[in-house]
Each structure stands twice: as C-alpha cells, then as structure tokens.
Amino acid sequence: MKITLEKVHGSMNTFYMIDSDERDDYGDLALQLCEIDQGVDGLLVILPSKSADAKMRVFNRDGSEASMCGNGLRCVARHVCEKLGIEQAVIETMKADLTVxxxxxxxxxxxxxSVQISPVLFDLKALPMxxxxxxxxxxxxxxxxxxxxxxxxVAVPNPHLIGIVPKxxxxxxxxxxxxxxxxxxxNDYFTDGVNVSYVTKLEEGIFVRTFERGVGFTNACGxxxxxxxxxxxxxxxVPYGEVAVYNPGGMVKCTVDRNGDDIKLxxxxxxxRLSEHEFNWSKDKAESGFTASRNLDEQRRYEKFIKEISVVVEQFA
Incomplete structure (x- = not known):
C-alpha cells in the first residue's frame, strides 16, 4: 500500500507524519520507519475526530503509543490549520482536547x-509512580x-521525573x-516507565535534557x-510567566500561569516541514520502503535560528 508522509520537527524532535484514517497497526509503521531512518523519534498520525478539528496519535521509536507529544502537536497543529485555512484549532489527544x-x-x-499542555497531575498514581x-x-x-x-x-499527561542539577x-x-x-x-518505582529530565538554570531561562520513554535521549521533548x-x-x-527553555534541539517558550491549584501551560x-515522501507500506518489512522523496527548504531557516542561540546550547554539548 502506498502512503504519503511528511517529515517534520519541533525543536529537532523529528517525526514522520501521516494524515489518514483510524487503524490498529500504526505502531508497526512507526517501527518500520524508525528502523529505516535512525534520525526520527517516531510517527505522528492525524485522524478525523468527533469532538475536535482533528485527532492526534503518537507512536514512539519502539512502537509504543504515547499519551501526548508537545513538539509533535505543534507540527500537527500547523498541518490542520493550513489544511482548514484557520489560525486556531482544537486537536483531540489521548487524554484531552487541546487548543492550538x-x-x-x-x-x-x-x-x-503554540499548544495547550493539559492536564497537569501531581498525584503519583497518575504517572504511575x-x-x-x-x-x-x-x-x-x-x-x-x-x-x-x-x-x-508530574504527569502532563505523559509521566515526567524532573531533577534540578548543576552545570x-x-x-x-x-x-x-x-x-x-x-x-x-x-524497577520498583515506575511500572510503565517515565521520561527523565535534568534542568539547569541559565541567565536566559533554563536548559533541559530529556531521556524520553520509548525513545532514549532526544533533542527535545515538548x-x-x-x-x-x-x-x-x-x-x-525562574519567575512564573514566559520561560525560555533551551534544549539540544533549540529553544521554545513555555508560559506558566498559576492561580492556586489552577495551572495553565x-x-x-x-x-x-523537512520533506515529503511516498512510502510503500507492507506487513512484510522487507517489501516496505520509500519510493519517492522531495526535500523542502525550511530547515535552512531553522538552522539560522539555531546558530543564533548556539552560544547557550553548546555549553552543554
């Protein structure tokens, strides 16, 4: 079966992305794509939704499904907004319908x-831990x-263990x-695994390195x-409000608003968008492979952005 894919990234957290219909073997497709292309972190699947403008599913390198992906959601947001000709949309994810x-x-x-990150849960049962x-x-x-x-x-809703560490x-x-x-x-702590991040204070904000569940060390995890x-x-x-968050893949802005127990992220x-591809997808992975590809020019602009912030990121390289 021939399918159309886009290769995309948010903060160099890189994925193949497909706009298709619901089926039960996208984990297998993620495994095939990540075996062929070692430079990607997984697969984003855009599907019809009954409650929102579209639905997003996320599959890791190992074929497991993630609850959410902030970097991937930005790429899905762009695809859906451009497809529908709108500036704002609502995307259904596993745990919540989120505004983008x-x-x-x-x-x-x-x-x-920008994408809404929700829910925010501190109860260890939510991770679980x-x-x-x-x-x-x-x-x-x-x-x-x-x-x-x-x-x-904290779970947002993916489970995270976050340590604040010196340089x-x-x-x-x-x-x-x-x-x-x-x-x-x-292990005795996390029956389903956990994303582990180490955070260091900068003059300009914070630097974050993440070992992502089902992936390993990644350029960024939204x-x-x-x-x-x-x-x-x-x-x-750092103070509440807009926080500049640097990572091995670049920089994002995270806005943290808190009023008592009400937290908005x-x-x-x-x-x-990196490239467009035609892919022959077969259950027999020996018969699967790319049949056509077209590179796009957007990465050159992103690399210029990376160069401008490199003095911050490179101190942790």
Missing amino acids: RREETLMDGIETY EYGNQSTLIQQVIPEISQDIQFSA DIQKSPEHQKKWAKKFNGE TAMTASALISCMSGL LLTGNAT
Missing part, C-alpha cells in the same frame, strides 16, 4: 505554533539516586542515563520542557 494556534514567528521564515506511602513527590531528594538532586514528579552534571549525561535506563526497565518550566517556577528557579515553538 499559529503565533508570531520565533524568527523570520520559521512557522511558529510508587514511592513509599507518598501521594506526591515535589522538590525532594531520592537518596537512592542522589543526596543532592531535588526531584519532582557539571548537566554537561555529562552519564548520571541521567544510568537512572533513566533503570526507571524504564524493571511535554518535558513544559513540565520542567513548571517545576522551575514552583522551585523559585502553553508551549510555543517551531513547526518545521
């Missing part, structure tokens, strides 16, 4: 979209991991890799960046 909209560009020529008899984990040392790093757990730990990701791999294997901005505000690392960043 086109925004003022981060830099000339870079299509920019087991930690003694606690119902939440906020700005707390986990002695098994470190006597110095304070961790917080020397951020520059050498071995500590993060060790515990992220443990928590995404057989829900992780937003959750990290939230925890950074709650810990007093917004993720704003690029939605870049």
